[in-house]
Amino acid sequence: MKKSLKKYFLNNRFIYIFKFLKEIIKPNVRIWGNSNYNYTSSDSFFWRTDNGYTTIFRYSDIAKKYLNSDSDILLIFLDDNGKYIDEKIFKVQNSVNTFIIDSKIVPDNQIGSFFAFIIPKDLLSKKLPKLRIVVMLDIQRIISFIHLYMVMKLPS
């Protein structure tokens, strides 16, 4: 009986239904299409400093391109367990920019992930929300980081 119950609860259909319900109750991916909030989103990226590697991160000034707005970029670094390491925020200078991630930024000889949020100028003077912490807690439950989008709500 115990074995058959276990088999039932672990089969693909049950897992699918469980994930579907969980997405409705507490989604990992938030739907932002119709939101009235100001928000910025980031894909997730890998960094590595193992075996002498450094990571070169290149990014575009999409706020200038589409909104004609100056902006800052906020980088949030996590280790390979999804734990917060550090963050950097600085002005986006050019249409294409390069940021080197090495052992001055993150621990040496490790791998991890990071997020990059573009924040337009008109929101820069306002205090950034605590939602960042929630974002990081969510990350720990996600197995694959590839093409994961993360959204940050900003002050209105």
Next chain:
Amino acid sequence: MNYFFHTSYKNINSKLTISKYKNSGERNENLLLIGAFCEGNAWRYYLVPDEYDDYYVINSDLENKDHIFFYLDKSIIPSNFSSEFLLKPSDFTSTSPAFRGNLEVSMHDGGFSSYQAEFPHRMSQMQGSMVSSAGNLINLDNATNLVFIRSIYHKPIKSNFGLFIWDEDDREPLGKKILSVNASNIIILDPYLESSKHGNVGLFADGYLCIPVFLSYSKDGQMSFEHTHPPHENLCGNDRIELVNKYRKETYEKVVKKIFS
């Protein structure tokens, strides 16, 4: 529903791998992988050799570089292996997370790099334009930079259409190239990068929807092969399509019209 494509150029060849199962593990034994190409006024089809249990592998060469590939149910393969319009792929590849192919490009005696290489069926049903930026994916460190531009249109035609190239920093036109529909086009970007202020060039293809994939390789064989997101995926919010259309329109006015004038 996707088509898959590959490419080939001088000393660069590719290997396209398409799995026989979805992410969930589901299979469909009624499906076959079909190769397709334009000839005369028709699409011609052939069966891709089935050599492995879990996936198909297609190696590219200069002969088959414009061919496309897709899953089709055995029962609807035309008896003469030909049709007036491009056949619709099986919905086997309509999955979430998305069904991906793997296109590995490699150099003789050099490195390799991979990209997913699918072309959505809905994009093959319409005409339009494509805007993209090369800036993030360019290697200015003594490397060769080029872009593969793939278009698939449902009619069996090989018309030409224009690719306009400009400097992203000041939107000054840098040149124009001719692309062919239903082909894997290759454009060397280095002359335009040298003419631009900061090595950031934009591309505007006018006539057919297409997917640009950027390739850079250095003399020691290091390679990078990657696509950009469509512009409307750079933004979120209710007005993102409006903002992208505004940018597209401004680009057309400032670049395309200037080149024609």
